[in-house]
Amino acid sequence: MQSQDVAPRPAPGSGSAADPVVDVEQAEAALVEHYPRLVRIAYLVLPPGLGRGRRVLTAHALTQRALPRGRTATPVIPAQSAGREGDPGYAFVRLQVVRTALEAGLPLRRRAWPRRSQLPPLLPQVWGLRLFPRSGGADELALDQRLSALSGPARAACVLRGLEKLPDGDVRELLAAAGVTDADAALDEAAGTEDGYALLGSPEFDPCSLQARPTDLMRRRQHMKAALAAAAAVAVCGALLGLPGDGWGPDGAAAPPYAQNPAAQAALNPALLLKVPAAAWESSARTDFSVWPARGDLTGDSALLRRALAVWARPGERVQVSATPGTPSGGPSGPPQLLYAGTVDNARVVLLYDGLRVVRYAEPRDGTEGAALDFARVDGADRAGAGAVVLGRSDGNIRYLTAPWVTKAAERDLLKPGAGAMDLTLTDGTTAPMAGPAQTGACTSWNVLQLTDATGTRLLTDLGELVPARLTTGRPGSVKDASGPGALRAWAPYACSLGAMRSSGVRSVNTWVYASQPLPDTSGTADWVCTRAETWQGGGERVLAQFHTPGSTYGAVTAKAENVPACGAKDPQVLAGVLWKSGTGSWYLLAAGSRGTSSISATGGVTGSAQGDLLAVKTRQGAQAELKGTLEDGRAVSGLR
Known part of the structure; x- marks a missing residue:
């Protein structure tokens, strides 16, 4: 062999x-x-x-x-x-x-x-x-x-x-x-x-x-006097704001109050939280977070809700705050919507929604020391994007709160498309704990959440944020959920590449085979795959070109890029190359472009060209080259970097 x-x-x-x-x-x-x-x-x-x-x-x-x-x-x-x-x-x-x-x-x-x-x-x-x-x-x-x-x-x-x-x-x-x-x-x-x-x-x-x-000595003396006067004014204002009255007071892990503002006070009033009826989603024209009902065993705990709102408005120095890229972390502009308040493992958790963000507040059961506040941008979420939110992570396991329209939840290993899915118990929308994707070491499994509702089945993967990312397959412009047997087999060699997209505010990840290339020396046929992550903020997209040879378990990442339109709905074209060693010991520069590529050329350490969307040039180990392609409409395209 x-x-x-x-x-x-x-x-x-x-x-x-x-x-x-x-x-x-x-x-x-x-x-x-x-x-x-x-x-x-x-x-x-x-x-x-x-x-x-x-x-x-x-x-x-x-x-x-x-x-x-x-x-x-x-x-x-x-x-x-x-x-x-x-x-x-x-x-x-x-x-x-x-x-x-x-x-x-x-x-x-x-x-x-x-x-x-x-x-x-x-x-x-x-x-x-x-x-x-x-x-x-x-x-x-x-x-x-x-x-x-x-x-x-x-x-x-x-x-x-x-x-x-x-x-x-x-x-x-x-x-x-x-x-x-x-x-x-x-x-x-x-x-x-x-x-x-x-x-x-x-x-x-x-x-x-x-x-x-020396710098300008006279100007420096004037600046020093102005700074002392400003410091004195700040000290006087702080003392006045700290006088007792009807204003805010510290709540749990929240910082001390900083203003007397009626609108801000209303946003901190637990009694004004919006609580959607349980069946509102069934008659609503919208299917997003705005029709999620309030769930959990602590929705009536006013003290907990007030602490969550106060920490959101003014997190203290010891609060662990995180936000996905492009997500503002300021306080609410008005009373937000309550999605969940309950006990999750060893913590009390509150989920809130203000139309732009989902916010998760968590504190230990026995106090407020070590409270955490997480923000995730979710504006423009549809039925698929509002399918689930992370309630908590513990010992490598994850609990999700699912949308009210979800009828079934299961856990599936993306690396084993033929292994089937393991059902997860749903209790008032909360899933039983499931193993998360591999965080460190060898990537031997990649567990994803499988959700089913009246419109079909879809896969979501945890990428270290509040809202899991949706997995899809297909050429840009005609993508579909990665739920069928063919889509599962298409994702299996490339599941571990999802680790490169953690903590990027990813909304969905699509993968598709954009070219198949016969390998030199009768070594079979390899697949060229493009994987693109779309983000909630509409920027910072990540694109991977991957190369998969016959008999290999995993695809090899041959190129990475950020903030480029390649491989997306606006520009589905992609061109990438790789140095490959055949079974006979010969080295080749292989390159492939997506459909519509009329020619490919290589310059630099490797020189060669070919008509069509495939290129194979014999070379040496360590050779370096730059790829250029021409599309059928005459437009030039560069190799993905």
């Missing part, structure tokens, strides 16, 4: 077991060893308009924030520079420094939150002193003026060429990885600065060798 190896092409920061992995310790060692050089790179790439003093502090801040959060991997496609002295840790940290320095130069937008790198750094800070590099001569001044006239990507190209001594090919790929959309234009703009490359290492551009001067 022949063995087959797959070398997937993950996105930066995600990699496979075969890829060179960079962990925090390795990146930290590279950062410490090359810290002056990395800070110099950031200083040179940052926009000169910041001023020399702020550029120094920002360069140090960006470099110190360049460490990865966990383990990350070097991608196979596209090519990346190997880094200084062949150190992948240095290559990773340098890429982070260049990316954030370029982001710092982007203009702020009115309708978008600024990125962290666009704001003045909180640390490091130096009070009472202005720090700036030592002044150079006329040649350094002339070079600084020339760099000031360049765009951020062009400055980065100069630094990578002159200071890092990278060839243009590596510079182009590093800029693309840092988010530069037109690296060729940046290289062209940087042309003509070669005579100043030797000066990039001079003290003029060294933010680690600094001069110090």
Whole structure:
């Protein structure tokens, strides 16, 4: 029996077991060893308009924030520079420094939150002193003026060429990885600065060798007086608000009251909570959270409900607060709807809904210490999206509260499509505990919730949030619930890839086979699959391209992307590639595009092209390439990254 190896092409920061992995310790060692050089790179790439003093502090801040959060991997496609002295840790940290320095130069937008790198750094800070590099001569001044006239990507190209001594090919790929959309234009703009490359290492551009001067002493004295006056005013106001009266008082884990507001007081009144009748959903034109009745054994506990409302409005310092991406965590604007109040295992739980969010308050049975508050955005939920909410998690098990129209609940292992489902007892809409998906270690099972109502059966998976995500199959635009035998078999090899989508505010996940490719050396036929996660906020979508060979239990993730329309209803086109080793030991670059792809070409370390939606080119292990495709309508499509 022949063995087959797959070398997937993950996105930066995600990699496979075969890829060179960079962990925090390795990146930290590279950062410490090359810290002056990395800070110099950031200083040179940052926009000169910041001023020399702020550029120094920002360069140090960006470099110190360049460490990865966990383990990350070097991608196979596209090519990346190997880094200084062949150190992948240095290559990773340098890429982070260049990316954030370029982001710092982007203009702020009115309708978008600024990125962290666009704001003045909180640390490091130096009070009472202005720090700036030592002044150079006329040649350094002339070079600084020339760099000031360049765009951020062009400055980065100069630094990578002159200071890092990278060839243009590596510079182009590093800029693309840092988010530069037109690296060729940046290289062209940087042309003509070669005579100043030797000066990039001079003290003029060294933010680690600094001069110090005092700030404006008179203005600093005036600011100090104003700050003292403001602090005194805040202290007086706080004392007045804390006087006894008819206002709010601390409730359980809630913070002290901060205002006397009639509308806010009404929102905190348990007697004004909206409680929907049990049969309201049967005659309503809507089937979402707004027609869920109030359930649970503690719906009449006014003290518990008041604590839940008070903590929602003003969570105390010890309350554990979490929110899915894009979910506001402010207090209710008016009396919300009560979905549940009851005892779940060893906790008292309250579920509330305000038309935009489902909010879960939980406290221990024997007090309020350790209370938790969770937010999940659910605006626009339909019958499928409002099928269940997590009541609680304990010892790897999950309890759900299901919609009133659900008639049956069951537990199913997505990795075993032929094993059948195990029924779960429903008690007033609450399920018996079921095992959750694998959190750590080898992925040997992926348990999902199967719900049945009058309209059919659907699968929901827990991704670490309040509302489970709906699983579907089919080409974008004609998806259906993953409940039939064929859909279950389609999901089985790719269930473990759902772990990459945890805690992202995912609303639904769709997977579909977009191409089937005969493998070289008569090795059978492989499937190309695209998996796309849609979010409640309408942004931050995650797309995975996966490759599944005959006889393999799991699919291999070959590419990842975020915030792209590919593989979705607006743009169902997708193109991805992978390095694959046949049973005879030969290596190939395989690529496939979705329906409507008329040609595919590969450039870089692998050169080849083919008509149609499939490409197979013989190559060597570790080869790196860039994929381009052309659609039947003439539109160009790039390989998914």
